[in-house]
Amino acid sequence: xxxxSRKQKLSQRNLxxxxxxxxxxxxGIALITTNGAGTSQHNATGVISFNLGSLIxxxxxxxxxxxxxxxxxxxxxxxxxxxxxxxxxxxCNGNAVWSLPNYYAENVLSLISYxxxxxxxxxxxxPLNATMLVPTVPGDPVMxxxxxxxxxxxxxxxxxxxxxxxxxxxxxxxxxxxALRQFPVKTKMKYLSLDWWGAFARNNSAANVTTLFTQLYxxxxxxxGINGCGGExxxxxxxxxxxDVCVTTSDWQPNQQxxxxxxxxxxxxxxxxxxxxxxxMQKFSELNTDQEANVMSNLASLQSADTxxxxxxxxxxxxxxxxxxxxxxxxxxxFTSANGIWHGESLTQVFKxxxxxxxx
Numbered sequence: 313x314x315x316x317s318r319k320q321k322l323s324q325r326n327l328x329x330x331x332x333x334x335x336x337x338x339x340g341i342a343l344i345t346t347n348g349a350g351t352s353q354h355n356a357t358g359v360i361s362f363n364l365g366s367l368i369x370x371x372x373x374x375x376x377x378x379x380x381x382x383x384x385x386x387x388x389x390x391x392x393x394x395x396x397x398x399x400x401x402x403x404c405n406g407n408a409v410w411s412l413p414n415y416y417a418e419n420v421l422s423l424i425s426y427x428x429x430x431x432x433x434x435x436x437x438x439p440l441n442a443t444m445l446v447p448t449v450p451g452d453p454v455m456x457x458x459x460x461x462x463x464x465x466x467x468x469x470x471x472x473x474x475x476x477x478x479x480x481x482x483x484x485x486x487x488x489x490x491a492l493r494q495f496p497v498k499t500k501m502k503y504l505s506l507d508w509w510g511a512f513a514r515n516n517s518a519a520n521v522t523t524l525f526t527q528l529y530x531x532x533x534x535x536x537g538i539n540g541c542g543g544e545x546x547x548x549x550x551x552x553x554x555x556d557v558c559v560t561t562s563d564w565q566p567n568q569q570x571x572x573x574x575x576x577x578x579x580x581x582x583x584x585x586x587x588x589x590x591x592x593m594q595k596f597s598e599l600n601t602d603q604e605a606n607v608m609s610n611l612a613s614l615q616s617a618d619t620x621x622x623x624x625x626x627x628x629x630x631x632x633x634x635x636x637x638x639x640x641x642x643x644x645x646x647f648t649s650a651n652g653i654w655h656g657e658s659l660t661q662v663f664k665x666x667x668x669x670x671x672x
Contacts, residue, residue, distance in 0.1 A: 382535045382553035384581025385473060385503045387430025389671040390623040392586060395420050395446070396457065398438025399477070408438040408457075410446050412627060412640060417446045417460050423626050423644065425467040427664055432464060432472040433584060433623050434505050439488055440474075440495055461497045471499040473537070478512040482524050486531075493531050502534040505556070510542025518549060525551035535581070541588050545573045554582040557620065561595045564607040566620065575618070585611065586623035593628050597641045601648045605662045612666040621671070624663045 397411035412420070424432070442458040455463070465471055474492050476485055485506070492501050506512075513521065525548075528536055535553035538545065545555055555577075557570040566585055574583045587596050596604060612622050628641040643663060648654035654662055 380529070382529065382533075382551075382579070382581075384535055384554040385431055385433075385537070387470070388621065389427075389429040389667050390431045390433045390584055390621055391424070391427050391429040392433050392623045392625045393420060393423065393627045394434060394437060394475075394629075395460075395627075396436040396438075396440065406439055407441045407444070408436055409444070411629060413629075415447070415627070415640065416449050417455050417463070418449050418452065420627070421463055421467050423660065424464055424470075426660065427624070427626065427667065428468050428470075429624075429667070430468075430470050432468070432470060433586075434475040434507075435464065435472040436461075437475040437477065437507075439491060442496055458496050461495075465497065465499045471503075472497070472501065473503045473505050474501055475505045475507050478506050478508040482516075482520060485524065486527055489528055489533070490531050493533065502532075503537065503554070504528065504533050504535075505537045505539070506552075507539045508542065509538040509540070509548070510544040513544035513547040518547075521547065521549050521551070525549075537584070540570050540574055541567070543570075545570065545577065550577065550579040552577075553579060554584060555580050556584050556586060556623075558588045559585065559592065559607075559611065561592050564596075564610070566611070566614065571620065583620040584623050585615075585620040587625055589628060590630070593625065593641065594630055597628075597630055601646045601659060602652045602654060604646070604659060605648050605654050605657075608659075608663060609666060612670045615670050622666075624667065626660065626663070 395410060395412050395415075395417075396408040398406055398408040399411075440457055440461075442456060444457050446455050446457060446460045448455050461472065476488050476492075478485060480488070489504055492504070495501060525536065529551075536551065537554035537556065538548055538552045540555045541558040555574045557574055558567050559565065560567050571583065571585075574580050587593055596607070599607070608622075608624070614620075615622055625641075626643050630639045630641050643659035646659045648657055648659070648662065650656035657665075
């Protein structure tokens with residue numbers, strides 16, 4: 313799929329606006345020439361076949377995105393934990409399952425309550441089974457997925473953004489997205505994040521991209537994001553309202569190419585920066601804890617309304633053999649050196665300080 317310049321995309325948008333104007337003019341003509349039944353009258357040159365209702369529906373579809381302009385996810389503070397995931401799980405019927413081995417729901421809720429973010433970004437991945445039980449501390453009340461997600465947003469008075477993998481195809485994406493919009497969580501899901509965007513964009517036409525976003529926004533999503541780490545940000549044709557960009561592991565700085573492209577897209581209302589998974593997080597985990605704290609401190613200090621908001625990774629599965637078996641990188645268990653500049657704080661404490669300084 314060829315890269316479209318900003319000028320080309322603006323021309324495409326102007327063409328749509330022009331077509332809307334022409335369509336509106338035709339409606340006016342039709343109203344004058346019809347007998348009220350929605351079909352035009354005979355004239356000297358023959359019969360003009362004209363369905364007014366169909367034309368009006370077309371106009372509404374063309375102008376829907378203009379009237380309901382998508383927004384970026386509100387909030388200053390973003391954290392990333394993914395306790396429910398459907399990747400790498402055979403026998404799960406495609407549903408997300410608990411993805412943090414040897415961790416309980418209470419462990420996750422405690423981290424969220426401590427950090428108090430505005431957004432749980434990509435908190436889930438894949439279809440959700442509301443009645444499936446999640447692991448809880450022995451002796452504590454049992455908790456299902458719906459109860460856990462409600463407890464999660466209660467813990468921070470925030471909202472969550474779910475993730476969908478684009479490799480499943482447009483039809484399945486639409487099915488999953490509709491189910492997520494209807495999921496019984498008290499703070500309804502209004503923002504959706506699409507992963508594996510680069511591969512999808514390279515293998516699909518502009519018409520397929522348009523169909524995808526038009527139908528997703530038609531489901532009621534207020535904003536849709538894409539993962540720009542794989543490139544092809546511009547091939548989203550001005551539809552996404554936010555984008556994830558990545559950190560380069562050679563210097564632990566924001567990927568300037570991805571950032572520049574995202575900043576050039578006027579439709580992008582928010583840019584979220586994070587350390588990608590799996591290889592980038594694996595390399596990050598090989599740094600010592602003081603270095604990890606220094607990297608995140610630098611990335612936090614570079615934030616602004618015109619650049620990005622940093623997504624603080626708190627728990628991350630590193631060895632991803634399956635969602636039920638993996639090694640966890642846990643900020644609450646990684647401590648900086650006692651005589652260093654971070655005074656022996658855990659990475660969770662360091663990140664909380666950075667969040668308070670740069671994201672409040």
